[in-house]
Amino acid sequence: MKRRTLLIAAAAVSFGAAMPALSAETGTLAQVQETGKLRIGVTSAEPWFYKDPMSEEWTGVGVSMGERMAEDLGVEMEPVETSWANAVAGLQANQFDLMFVLDPTEERKQAIDFPENPLFYYAMGALVAEDSAVTTWEELDNPEMRIGVTMGTSLDQNITEMMTEAQINRFSSNDEAVAAFAAGRVDTVVQFHPALIVQYSRLKMGKVLLPTPVEPVETSVGLRKEESSDFRDWVNTTLGTLYESGVPNELFEAYLSSKNISSEGVPGLVKESW
Template sequence: MNRRSVLLAGVAAGVFSALPAFAADSGTLAEVKKSGKLRIGVASAEPWFFKDPMSEKWTGVGVAMGERMAKELGVEMVPVETSWANAVAGLQANQFDIMFVLDPTEERKKAIDFPENPLFYYAMGALVSDKSTAATWADLDTAETRIGVTLGTSLDRNVTETMKAAQINRFSSNDEAIAAFASGRVDAVVQFHPALVVQYSRLKLGKVLLPIPVNPVATSAGMRKETPPEFRDWVNEIFGKLYAEGVPNDLFEAYLKSKNIDPTGIPGLEKEAW
């Protein structure tokens, strides 16, 4: 072997030694079983992930789903704190194994993998007065109706395109829009419905509505791209099974009850029930 070959061999050895240990094995699924831990990314966003400021314990639908899937594998679920902006990079860097409630956008699909089966569904909803008789988006699209929405969001775009007569009031944050509803400055607030339910839990005012037509949005879970995709295939199988059994919706209702919210009449996470 000549000197150049020796140098190349040394460089290659250095590169492979720097890779995560599981890369030379069978992938994430084998590593999770070996380590006895399923690491899930968590980022503050109720009802999916909530960190108690006193105990620092994580709860929420995403956490409960992680615990359920860890149980399927006979391992421990370990939350790893991240942010929504860093979720994809965190998965690629092997900081955690999976991130729940991550929508499978075309841009994200270029960087990470997603199962074919959805985790569950949510939809654009409205927080309206208890006395409101509205049932459709058309019912809310009147000149007298003041609608609050968060500036610059996809919901802002959707409401602007859909509502032609209603007065659209834009706020810098979800909380500001909800505060405007509480003070009577707007008649309805449009957000994705699980977020509205959590806002309602704090406000104890109005009711959450899924106006017709309802357009379900499928959410999922992200993970690293691997060949063969054994972990993704396993997650896909489990998602299909758990959704068919109504588990995500059960976890959502359990979380609502933990916040002293009666889930009766509140739209869940199964589009078939809407």
């Protein structure tokens, strides 16, 4: 494991140890019911979260999932702006109750909780030059290749572990990474395929591919560690029902449609339909 990853893990464990677990009486479910609000962490990352610059309204697959779950509890969904790098600390500090599209890495499991059921699945993709002949991850790992990733994401960790030769450039958001690609400061951008599809449709530059080997990656919902399992159990059951009903695909296709992007031929978020 790289030194940066070790430092993050140590900080997360230290932070977690300093934060007392909520008791059953003051647990998240009781808190949500008392306040009438289910707070979800949001950050600029389409198609999961998008903030309209004019109305400042948040939309996206993660937002829609939050609205569905808040409706199930009979409460209001409230977005709380954060970043991927600060998502774990934000949950621990009780700044928000859920963070959607947070991969359940072993590092994160030391500091926060995750339900057993997945939120949905996606695959690691790459935005490369139009004339690129690359088809595998191995071909991307060479000293001349400049790869852009979003700092603090599971992709950051994956690429750091996978790529021993390539130059890894880290950016604070998906948009910044793609802007660097457009400016020629990186040769490829690695993000999960749904995000890359949205970015490509806007950029109209390069091409999106799923380098081999292609493996489904499970993503989840992060929540605080606490004594009571009531909230985690409810989240777990709700996610299972939504996934089995194909809701993740439904919300993803609806978001693409809202951006005038065709979902035809695009792998969805339910791996069984790939």
